[in-house]
Amino acid sequence: MHTRLNYILRRICALTLMTILMVTALVSGCSENEQIPADAANASSSGLPAPTEIPTLTAITVISETTYFEGPKGADGFEYTLLEKFSREHGYDLNLIIADDEVDLYDAMMKGQADIALPGLPIPFSRQNDVLPVAHIFDVTTQLIYRRGSSRPRAFDDLIGTKIVVRDTEQYRQKYAFLKEHYPELNWQFVDKPFEELVKQVHDGAIDHTLVDSHHYLGLRAIYTRTKVAFDIYYPESLSWLIPPTHDEKLAEDLDIFFEAIKSDGTLNHLNERFFGHADDANPIGSLTFFRRVERRLPRYQDLIEQIATEHSMDWRLLAAVAYQESHWNPRARSQTGVRGMMMLTLGTARDLGIENRLDVASSLRGGATYFNKMRKRLPNTIKEPDRSWLALAAYNVGFGHLIDARTITEFHGADPNRWADVKRYLPLLEKKQWHRFTRHGHARGREPVRYVQNIRHFSDLLEWRFPYSDAEQAAFRQNLDKNRVNERSINIESYEDSVIQKAESEEPVVEKTADNKLTLNIRAPNTLKAA
Secondary structure: OHHHHHHHHHHHHHHHHHHHHHHHHHHHHHHHHOOOOHHHHHHHHHOOOOOOOOOEEEEEEEEOOOOEEEEOOEEEOHHHHHHHHHHHHOOOEEEEEEEOOHHHHHHHHHOOOOOEEEOOOOOOHHHOOOOEEEEEEEEEOEEEEEEOOOOOOOOHHHHOOOOEEEEOOHHHHHHHHHHHHHOOOOOEEEEOOOHHHHHHHHHHOOOOEEEEEHHHHHHHOOOOOOEEEEEEOOOOEEEEEEEOOOOOHHHHHHHHHHHHHHHHOOHHHHHHHHHHHHHHHOOHHHHHHHHHHHHHOHHHHHHHHHHHHHHOOOOHHHHHHHHHHHHOOOOOOEOOOOOEOOOOEOHHHHHHOOOOOOOOHHHHHHHHHHHHHHHHHHOOOOOOOOHHHHHHHHHHHHOHHHHHHHHHHHHHOOOOOOOHHHHHHHHHHHHOHHHHOOOOOOOOOOHHHHHHHHHHHHHHHHHHHHOOOOHHHHHHHHHHHHHHOOOOOOEEEEEHHHHHHHHHHHOEEEEEEOOOOOEEEEEEOHHHHHHO
């Protein structure tokens, strides 16, 4: 019995000793070769995967009507929206540098300070070997702008002796040098001013002509209504994003895939519609009449419109734009169909809303705001802004049932019924028997809501330009956006000058010993220090 017990005890001691030796060997092996990082140890003990570092995409652009600008809701712009979407979908933190001009932008690319550039203009000839164009967005042309009422130039010979003032860019200087060879008497004056200021000078009659790329002029022509395009001075050129010649192959591949996807799924068309669609339909003469009435009629009703818009959680500019589209701010307006008042309410709608007097301005405005919000709330939650408001406006005009029919037809064609850019293409089919006979609500004048929405968007934009958003309005917009943001990647925006200064200030002195034991002082960037 004792022999058996002693044998068991000896076996237990041997196994225990062996276990201790194995653990000691493992621990000493780890400490000799590589220490386990604290983060990894913590992650392992908690059962969670070790955290991975989020890559940063550094982009550079300039402020313009089409690339990037600070809107009432924060950072905005056609190309910025595309960039933000790309970085979010591909898991990048976005660091956006705002250059003062195109020269700084190209210099930053040459120095390797950015991964991608959004110049907002075609590449100058002299830069075509310095950068690699990727992500073709669309083609643009350089347009000669003149003042309505003056003699329209039809060829370069007609420009001899006229005052042509042009934004000072590499692109325009090179085109001028090319044209000067064929038209020696041609004379352009180059100035450091934005496109908008030069178009305004043509509008005011201060200069005869200027040059603007077509995508920039698209949004300006509705504001500066006395300007017009004379002719394109050059063949169409590609508007693209740029990467350095020594680029990251994965980034280039990701951009190609991204742009193929947004072109095929309608996203690019949707953003084109959001930023440029209504401007393309704008009537400059209608804009001129609108501005006159802004000065003469709107002041009588503006305070009341602002008050009622606040009551109904609307932007007052949108409510004012709807009222202008309905009645041109005429409280006694009426039509042959029986609609009346500032918001041109039908008798049935007024009764449903509890409005006794459609000619009372406050009652009419409240009724219109209430009805618009009713249309918005009836739409599915899958429809996001700004499409939600645009589709609600279409329903306000043509009726909610007809809008549902149009969305059904849109979906039948494989398009997105939640996007105004798609639905507006199929609304006119409600006029055609071969389509409306299969719908629940039948025939409708489908072109009318398309014009209606585009006009209101146009008038609302003009009011935003005429009455910029106050700091309080912008803060409220951004607070609301922050509430709705979920799991977004980090976005940092800084000026090019600040980024250069920050880089210089972040450099740290390092004291080193030379071979003869003397001390030397070197400057290294922090990432170099880590490597050292």
